[in-house]
Amino acid sequence: MGIMTFRALAAPLVLLSVAGTATPAMAQDAATAERLKKVEAEVRALQRKVFPGGDGRYFEPQITAAQPTGGTTAGTPSTTAVTDILARLDAMESQIARLTAQTEENTNAIRQLGTRLGALEVTSGAAASAATPSPAATIVPVAVTPTPTATRPATATPPPPPPAAARPAGPTAQRLAAVQAIAKPQTDDPGDDEYSYGFRLWDAKFYPEAQQQLSLFVEKYPNHRQISYGRNLLGRAYLDDGKAKEAAPWFLKNYQSDKQGARAPDSLLYLAETMIAMRDTKRACIALAEFSETYPAVASGRLKGQYDANRTKVKCN
Known part of the structure; x- marks a missing residue:
């Protein structure tokens, strides 16, 4: 009677001990899965930020964890929590690597655009003030009115132009001949x-x-x-x-x-x-x-x- 009574009392204690150890493990797995879901959601949000529009070309199917069922089908291996976590982590690492590469490409493209815009801003002022002839333009001798002195004072204001009636109609024959006498080089450059x-x-x-x-x-x-x-x-x-x-x-x-x-x-x-x-x-x-x-x-x-x-x-x- 004593042995039978001891066994009857020990059996419930063993079951209670096993249940007590399983409960923290199940809680830990649930917390890990919740953290993974949060990380995956953040990665998907980052994808939509880098690839706006939600085009399916930029997204891979989400990896879903195998849901526990009451039993397993004969001949089909069941996934464990560890293999599921590793698969999901591999998928996230691949997504993050692609996002990082795309972000670097976008940053480089923006930097190049900024450089080109800066160059355009530098040249726009000069282009507006100094008009240039077309490539097909030819050098035309210009009629000028000789000044009294050959040197130009650095701080002197240019003299006002002569009245319209006093301006020469075109370059003089002497100036035309002098300009034509200046030879233009003909080299391979x-x-x-x-x-x-x-x-x-x-x-x-x-x-x-x-x-x-x-x-x-x-x-x-x-x-x-x-x-x-x-x-x-x-x-x-x-x-x-x-x-x-x-x-x-x-x-x-x-x-x-x-x-x-x-x-x-x-x-x-x-x-x-x-x-x-x-x-x-x-x-x-x-x-x-x-x-x-x-x-x-x-x-x-x-x-x-x-x-x-x-x-x-x-x-x-």
């Missing part, structure tokens, strides 16, 4: 030929003709190795012709487009000179200060004389 021809016109002091030719060069060959020289010389052709307002955009564009360009320091210094000619002391001082900070070696070397001369023409704080 057509871009260099266009620039060199513009330089020869400027060097001969045919400034309006040089403006036409150099405008043709910078429009037709924007990526040529001589482009820094061409834009700077185009600004000088306007400045030497007494057209400081037209010269300033070209100096600014040449400096901003490529600060390491061969004539970028020259353009920044000529920009200061242009501002002095326009009596804009504030901007002249800004240009001189930036020149000395950006190109200290050039300011104390190749362009020291011009830099010192411009500093004496304006009083900066």
